[in-house]
Amino acid sequence: MNLQEVRKTAFKWRGGLWTALYLIILFLAKPTYESIIWGIIFVAAGQAIRFWAAGSIGLYRGVEVKASKLTTWGPYAFVRNPLYLGNGLIGLGWAIxxxxxxxxxxxxSFYIIYCLLIIPYEEGFLQSKFGNEYLSYKDRTGALIVKRWPKMEEIKGPFSREVLVKSERHSLRVTIVGSLLIISRLWW
Structure with missing residues (x-):
């Protein structure tokens, strides 16, 4: 299996990999009241970024990479992968x-799964589909870290509450239940 096939498999199984990583964190959990407070701040920030990104991008879930247009507004004006940034902050919050x-x-684990496997796989697809438009976008935005502050007109763009609710209701439930399970480790 070559690297591209490994990346494709990681993308396809990203939900399962996320679940496995969460279960390891839950198993290792030894929370304190202070760690819970700090962690919840990161979890809330991550979920807020996911909400903004989901409402900006349109329907995105699936086992195949797809995009009918290159989304560069909303949180995508700051970073190319705000959904994964949101995941990273949620996971970091859980770990804290x-x-x-x-x-x-x-x-x-996050670095290996997302930065070395999933993000490069998606970026290969976007570069082949959108060519120079994507390369220009990639040049001005970081994958997960802001390279430059975008202009207001770059941030403005369509946002769908309907798509947000449809796309993120499962993720929100997982985030809440996952957080509560880690908090419950205070007592077991």
Whole structure:
């Protein structure tokens, strides 16, 4: 299996990989009241970014990479992968809540799964589909870290509450239940 096939498989199974990573964090969890408070801040920030991104991009879920247009407004004016940035902040929040070794396990795993596998796979598709338009966008925005502050006209664009609700209701439930399970580790 070559690297491109590994990346395609990681993309296809990204939900399962996320679940496995969460379960490891839950298993390792030794939360404190202080770690929970700090972690919830990151979880809330991550979910807020996911809401903004989901309402800006349109329907996006699936096991295949697809895009009918290149979304460059909303949070996509800041970073190319705001949904994954949101995931990263949620996972970081869970790891902070869990404490100890969980933080290192999360950081290394997230880097390998997202930065080395999933994001490059998606970017290859976007570059082949949108060509120079994507390369120009990639040049001015970071994958997960803001390269430059966009102009207001770059941020403005369509936003659909209907798509947000349809796309993110499952993710929101997972985020809430996942957070509550880690908090419950205070007592077991």
């Amino acid at each position: 809540m869990a404490g100890g070794l969980s933080l290192w396990v999360f950081l290394v």
